[in-house]
Amino acid sequence: MNERYELNKNLAQMLKGGVIMDVTSPEQARIAENAGACAVMALERIPADIRAAGGVSRMSDPKMIKEIQHAVSIPVMAKVRIGHFVEAQILEAIEIDYIDESEVLSPADDLFHIDKTKFNVPFVCGAKDLGEALRRISEGASMIRTKGEPGTGDIIQAVRHMRMMMSQIRQIQNQREDELFHTAKELQVSYELVQYVHENGKLPVVNFAAGGVATPADAALMMQLGAEGVFVGSGIFKSGNPAKRAEAIVKSVTNFNNPALIAQLSEDLGEAMVGINEQEIDLLMAERGK
């Protein structure tokens, strides 16, 4: 198990500095790969449409996921409902590269997350603060992303979650060692995980930004705040010119400290996704699964 967990963390390390894009068809997957995506997330409906459609949202049709696996050579991820370990078993059976136990879908369990240590395939999970991140890691997640607020095109929640995680990490780094026991109790995680954060000033796994990224500037903002890469969901295929926007976001993530280049990249991208402000939405997906 330990070796498998290391390998799964290692795959996330190889995704760093990259953009993972939501796609709903083999054709979109190829557009994403050609634009420079380092992985794709296969799903039937992107979060903005899930939000618009309402109702229960579940794991995608395995046939559709397999078609995307055949269409591209980069890693393919897919989402399962929080706590739905049978959906996860199905994705493992079709050899998915990464499972996202995701608050974007309707949760299947309001108490228990999936015991991810029982799986050989890796899991990424959302978090809006350090406690959530470390709890998911202790359940076996080998990659973390901010929850943000999916399908809104509004970056405020991703910013809030990334800032929260980073500031909590800095606090723990500055704590006296005898204070770490209490911190572990407060965060409801093991002392060892808190000690790791104290010593290394980072999570023990790769940490991406997700939920609300719509422009190259949004992506660079998240990178400057400490993200190691970016998920873009609705932001690309809900925009006027997906291929061009996708490529611009990829370049922006690599060159996140180069405003002159990001200025160029931001020109003539066509219409961004319209988006919804956080005050206008009824359903806060980030409140699912703590």
Place this chain on the structure above:
Amino acid sequence: MIGVLALQGGFIEHIHALEKLGVPNFEIREMGDLEKNKPDGIILPGGESTTIGKLLHSSGLFQCIDDLIRSGVPVLGTCAGMILLAKRIVNDDRLYFQAMDISVKRNAYGRQLGSFCAVENFEGIGRIPMTFIRAPFIERIDDENVQILCRMDDHIVAARQKNMLVTSFHPELTDDLRVHQYFLDKF
């Protein structure tokens, strides 16, 4: 100074390995980085070869690095870096520097469930730990000047030719620094 290509992927791990060995290094992210520094060696890290290849071209770095490789600057390519250097890729028509006479198979061990760790003999170093992540391997060598450095279950997973050293696995993901040391000493 060793320049580490820092467009996408596991470049920071290579930088940490170089730092542990006390070797000065810099990130190659844009043209300006190669104007400011002249590399004595280049590392092409792991990551997604399609992503890195795309960014090499759009940044203009491709031509610069191609010139450096052809002028004989030592280069270490790990995983995706091996794909970037190969003259032929058996299961993909996207090619990059086409500098090394090897035919490489991408994702040769399958998807993430096929990723694995092993310990194997590396010619000139000895037995070292190796981490393979959705790794390629060298299906065949296409020139007698290519020297095979490591085989794993009949597949070639490390080789050298002229100024180039490639590995299917990720020496930067283990604490063992001997492949980096080998690159610094022998090239």
